[in-house]
Each structure stands twice: as C-alpha cells, then as structure tokens.
Amino acid sequence: MPNVIDDEHAGYDPPARLRRLPTWLTAEVARQGRRLVNASLAQDGALRQHFTVLTSLAEQGPASQAELGRRLSIDRSDLHALLADLEGNGLVARARDERDRRRNVVTLTRPGRTALARLDKRIDAAQDALLAPLTASERQELGRLLQKILHAS
Amino acid sequence: MPNVIDDEHAGYDPPARLRRLPTWLTAEVARQGRRLVNASLAQDGALRQHFTVLTSLAEQGPASQAELGRRLSIDRSDLHALLADLEGNGLVARARDERDRRRNVVTLTRPGRTALARLDKRIDAAQDALLAPLTASERQELGRLLQKILHAS
C-alpha cells in the first residue's frame, strides 16, 4: 500500500548523491526538456535538430553544410541526413557554390520560413512547460548560468 | 586566414534564438557534461548508467529490478541489460525474492562497493571540469534551480 500519489512518476526517488551532481541534474532536466520539445515538434512531424538547422539559417543566413555543422556543433554526416529531410520537404535548398565547387550552399526557402514560424510557437510552449516551477528572475538566472558554462568551454 | 583561435571548437556560433532557449541550453550543457563523464568513466570501462545504478544501491539499499527502475526512471528493459553488465563483472548480485518469486533482488557486492568508490572520484572530477567557469555560490544556485524544476515535475 504505497502512500504515494497515483501518477506516472510513482516511485521516482533518485539518491541524494545523484541529486547533488550537476552533470546528473542537467542531464535529467535536459531529458525532461527533450520530452516536451519532442512532443511539441512531433505535432508538425519535425525533429529537434530540424528546428536547430532552420533557426540557424533564418538568423545567420545561408551557409555551406560544413559551416553549418561547425556553427551548431553537429557532425557533417548527421547534418547530411537532416538536410536531406528538410530538402525533401522543400524547407531548404541545396545549391553548389560556383566559387568553391566543393561547397553546398544551404538556403532557407519560403515554405521553410513558414514552417519555422510554426515550430517557433511549439518551442516556446515547451519552454514555458519546462520552466513553470521557476519565477521570472529565476528563469533569467538559470539562463545566465548555463550560458556562462557554455561560453567558457 | 581566420582569426579564430586554433582549437577543436572553431566556428561554434549557435544563433541567439537558441542561446536563449532553456531547453537548448540545458541540452547543450548536458551534452558537455556527458562528454566529460563518459571520458572519466571510460577509464574504468563503465557507463553513466552503471554509476547511477551502483549509487542507488549503495545509498538506498537493495531493490527489485522494477523498483530500481522506478527510483531512477530507467526502463525495465534497459535496466535488464545494465544489470547483466554489472552482474557479469561481479559488481552486483541478483537473487530471486523468496517472499515474492516474481522479483529479483539486486544487491551491491563488495567488489561493487570498491568499484563505486573509484567511479565516485572520476565523477567528482568531471563535475569540477564542467563547473569550472562558475563561482561557488553560482554552482549552488544552479543546483537549486535545476532541482526545483525536477522536483515540481
């Protein structure tokens, strides 16, 4: 007869040692965030990395595949598959760079821009769901701390 | 002639839209932490989840496989493989619970305890590496915020 609340996370009780570990905490929060984002984006049949690529193209402009990979820290081979998906859906165009024919210049199409606008809303909803327990200033502080870690790497 | 420093992360420059997203930030920091932890644990041929399981057994005591899975939010089937690894290395023992013969009671062995002590040091080193850019109070605050998110889920 467990006296825990009857919910899907019944019994969840990680040891204190783990709950004190920053790498464990970030991994666990990231997992939760990923679940929320995946559920949101799945409504449009998109993956998290599709959103990442589209966002980079929209904000930072066209780029070769290799440059895109460096900007986002995504492996060339993984990016290849992602771009194939996006190109297949007409959200992105790949064209050989005539000034350097090794390169494929990736461009956001008009449908791509439209799709991204839709995904943007999905993503924002997921952020709110994840950060619901935090106040506005706590959210800001969390962002600052995480950025500080990333920036110094 | 790029004027960037010659390092392995050359060109890393994610769009501001992503750098503002909590789910993206936590995922990125978690990825970095995972790399550090994996590199540390690999020296002992262990996986992150091996450490998780051993830690739970050490701190929270023996448990059935199902209960272990609920505590750590690890799927039964994934846990099965992890326990097979650990049992194969003699770090863990599985014994049928005679009071409920559906259950396998998992116990930490003496070699398991020894191995965990080794892994503990590896893990702590990885924490320091990840949090290097933060002050002591910032580390504490980050932990608090992440725990608040997890606890309320």
Added chain:
DNA sequence: GACAGAACGTTGGCTTTACCAACGTTGGAA
C-alpha cells in the same frame, strides 16, 4: 605548372540513451 595536403559532401558503421510491445511466470483480489 605539378604535387601534396586540406576541405568538402557523402556513405556507412557503431554506441548510448530512450521508449514501447509482447511473452511466460507469479502474486493478489474478487
């Protein structure tokens, strides 16, 4: 100008983590 090495896109493979579905066994409740 020829040559060696680097960068590029591409293909293929492997690992970890995360889920889900189904089976036979065992226990508990109606």
Added chain:
DNA sequence: TTCCAACGTTGGTAAAGCCAACGTTCTGTC
C-alpha cells in the same frame, strides 16, 4: 477459481552522437 496486475525478459525502433573512409575540389608550395 478466475482475472488482472506486476515482474523479469526478449526484441525492436528511433534519436543523437561520434568516427572512419572515399572521391571530388581547392590551395599552398616547390
């Protein structure tokens, strides 16, 4: 006793991350 739940187990899928190798194209150097 019967039905359902829980358990361990097996098998499968998918996302993500990472690495090695190939042929093509550029670039720097001799």
